[in-house]
Amino acid sequence: MSDAPEQAFGLRILTVSQLNERVRACLEERVGTVAVAGEIADLARPKSGHVYFTLCDARAQVRAVMWRGLAERLPFALRDGLKIIVVGETTIYGPRGSYQIVAVEIVPRGVGELKRALEELRRRLRAEGLFDPSRKKALPFLPLRIAVITSATGAAVHDIIRTALARFPALTLRVLPVRVQGAGAPEEIIGALARADDPAVCDVILLGRGGGSLEDLSAFNVEAVVRAVAACRLPVVSCIGHETDTTLSDLAADVRASTPTQAAEMAVPVLEDLLERLAAHRARAARAASALRETCASDLALLAARPALAEPERRLEDLGQYVDEFAARLEDGLCRVGQKVYNSLDLHVSRLRSVNPLATLSRGFTVTRDRAGKVLRSARAVAPGDRVEIRFADGFCEAEVRASREEKLGAGKGADALQGRPGSTGGRRRRP
Amino acid sequence: MRFKEGLDRLEAVVGVLERGDCELEDALSAYEEGVRLYRRLLEILAGAERRIEELAGEKEGALLWKRFQGLRAREETTPDAETP
Numbered sequence: 001m002s003d004a005p006e007q008a009f010g011l012r013i014l015t016v017s018q019l020n021e022r023v024r025a026c027l028e029e030r031v032g033t034v035a036v037a038g039e040i041a042d043l044a045r046p047k048s049g050h051v052y053f054t055l056c057d058a059r060a061q062v063r064a065v066m067w068r069g070l071a072e073r074l075p076f077a078l079r080d081g082l083k084i085i086v087v088g089e090t091t092i093y094g095p096r097g098s099y100q101i102v103a104v105e106i107v108p109r110g111v112g113e114l115k116r117a118l119e120e121l122r123r124r125l126r127a128e129g130l131f132d133p134s135r136k137k138a139l140p141f142l143p144l145r146i147a148v149i150t151s152a153t154g155a156a157v158h159d160i161i162r163t164a165l166a167r168f169p170a171l172t173l174r175v176l177p178v179r180v181q182g183a184g185a186p187e188e189i190i191g192a193l194a195r196a197d198d199p200a201v202c203d204v205i206l207l208g209r210g211g212g213s214l215e216d217l218s219a220f221n222v223e224a225v226v227r228a229v230a231a232c233r234l235p236v237v238s239c240i241g242h243e244t245d246t247t248l249s250d251l252a253a254d255v256r257a258s259t260p261t262q263a264a265e266m267a268v269p270v271l272e273d274l275l276e277r278l279a280a281h282r283a284r285a286a287r288a289a290s291a292l293r294e295t296c297a298s299d300l301a302l303l304a305a306r307p308a309l310a311e312p313e314r315r316l317e318d319l320g321q322y323v324d325e326f327a328a329r330l331e332d333g334l335c336r337v338g339q340k341v342y343n344s345l346d347l348h349v350s351r352l353r354s355v356n357p358l359a360t361l362s363r364g365f366t367v368t369r370d371r372a373g374k375v376l377r378s379a380r381a382v383a384p385g386d387r388v389e390i391r392f393a394d395g396f397c398e399a400e401v402r403a404s405r406e407e408k409l410g411a412g413k414g415a416d417a418l419q420g421r422p423g424s425t426g427g428r429r430r431r432p
Numbered sequence: 433m434r435f436k437e438g439l440d441r442l443e444a445v446v447g448v449l450e451r452g453d454c455e456l457e458d459a460l461s462a463y464e465e466g467v468r469l470y471r472r473l474l475e476i477l478a479g480a481e482r483r484i485e486e487l488a489g490e491k492e493g494a495l496l497w498k499r500f501q502g503l504r505a506r507e508e509t510t511p512d513a514e515t516p
Binding site for chain 2: 140141142152153158161165168170171173174175176177192195201271274275277278281282285286288289291295
C-alpha cells in the first residue's frame with residue numbers, strides 16, 4: 001500500500017479515523033456545549049452503569065450518553081418517552097462514526113416532571129410560611145395609583161386599563177412592561193416588582209399575564225419571583241393565567257384574581273358607588289339632624305301648649321304628668337333625645353337657655369323648685385302652704401302652694417295625648 | 433386623610449346622629465363634622481387625575497415615566513373628560 005496515491009481528485013486522502021478526528025475537532029470547536037430539548041427513546045443502562053439513549057423530536061434524533069458517575073446522581077428516573085433537556089458536549093463516537101451528546105446534566109421538561117418539581121417547591125415555600133394568610137396585606141380601599149406589571153403588548157394590560165378606568169375614570173395607571181415568559185422573564189419581573197414596591201410610585205401592584213401552558217407560566221413559578229412577590233411591602237394582586245392556573249406567585253400575592261379583568265375589579269372601586277354612598281350619608285345626616293331639632297322643639301312646644309300653663313294651679317300636677325309621660329316614652333324608646341331635654345331641664349336650666357332650639361323658658365315653660373332649690377317633679381312633693389320658686393325665662397317669682405291634688409296618671413292617657421296630637425313627633429322618631 | 437378613614441368616620445358620625453342619644457350640641461357638631469367629611473371626601477374623588485404611564489427608565493435612582501403608548505384607540509380619551 002506504500003505506493004498508494006496520496007491524493008485523489010485533488011483531495012488529500014484520509015483514513016476513516018482521520019476523518020472522524022476532523023469531525024470531532026469541528027464538533028467540539030464549532031458546536032461545543034449545547035442544551036437540547038427532546039424525548040428519550042431506546043434507553044439502555046448496561047452493567048457498566050453508563051446510560052445510553054436516543055434524544056428525539058418529531059423529525060430527528062441524536063444519540064446521547066451520560067457516564068455512570070453523573071447518571072447515578074440524577075434526582076429522577078429516566079425512562080423512554082420522558083421529555084428532557086440535556087446539557088452536554090457534542091462529540092463523535094469513532095467506532096460507530098456517529099456523533100453524540102455526552103450529557104453532563106439532564107432536567108425534566110415534561111408537564112408531569114415540571115409539576116412534580118413545582119409541587120416540591122410549593123411544599124417547601126409553604127412550610128416556610130410564605131403563603132400564610134397572616135402575611136396577606138389588605139388592599140387599599142381607594143388606590144388612586146396602580147402599578148401594572150405585565151407585558152406591554154399582551155391583552156392583560158388592555159383588560160386591566162379598560163376595566164379600571166371604566167370603574168374609576170381618574171386613576172393613575174403605571175405600566176412596568178416586562179417579558180412574562182421565556183429567557184429573562186423572571187429577572188424582569190423581579191426588577192419591576194422592586195421598582196413598583198414604593199409608596200411614592202403606587203398604592204397597589206397588579207401582576208399578571210394572560211393564560212398559557214404550565215411552561216408559559218413558569219416564570220411565575222420561579223422561586224426568586226415568588227419570593228419577590230411575597231417580599232413586597234405594598235399589596236400585590238396577582239392575575240396570572242386563567243382561572244384554572246395557579247402559580248406560586250399567585251399563592252404569594254396578597255389577593256389572587258382569576259383574570260386581569262378581575263384583578264382590576266378587585267383593586268378599583270366604582271366611582272359612582274362611592275358618590276352614591278357619600279350622597280346617602282349626607283342625606284342621612286341631614287335627616288337625622290333635622291329630626292333631632294324637631295324632636296326637641298316639638299317636645300317643648302307641646303309642653304308649652306299644655307293647659308297647665310294657662311291654669312297656674314294645675315301647673316305642678318301637669319309637670320308631674322309631663323315627667324311621667326316622658327318616663328313612659330323613654331321606656332318605649334321613642335324619645336331618646338327627649339331624655340336629654342328632660343335631663344337638661346332638670347339639671348342644666350341655665351345651659352338650656354343658651355341652646356337655641358332648647359330655649360324652653362322663653363316658650364312659656366317654667367321650672368318649679370322647693371326652697372332647697374330642688375326641682376319639683378310631683379304633686380306629692382308639695383303640700384299646701386309650701387313656698388316654691390318658679391323660674392321664668394326672664395326671672396323668678398316666689399309662690400305659695402294653696403292646694404295640691406294628685407291625679408291618677410294613666411300611662412296610656414299621657415302617651416295618647418302626645419302621640420295622637422297632630423305634629424306629634426312619635427312617628428318621626430322611629431327609624432329603620 | 434385616607435379616603436377610607438374619612439368614609440368610616442362619616443359613617444360613624446351619621447350613626448351617632450341617627451341614634452340621637454347624644455346632647456343636642458354634640459349632635460349639631462357631629463352634623464357639621466359630617467358635612468366637612470363629606471366635602472373632603474368629594475374633594476379627594478374630584479382631585480384624582482387620569483394618567484396612563486409606562487416606565488421609561490431610571491435616572492439617579494428616580495423612575496422616569498412616559499405616556500403609555502400601547503393603548504388601542506378606544507382607551508384613549510381626553511384626560512379629564514370623565515373626571516368627576
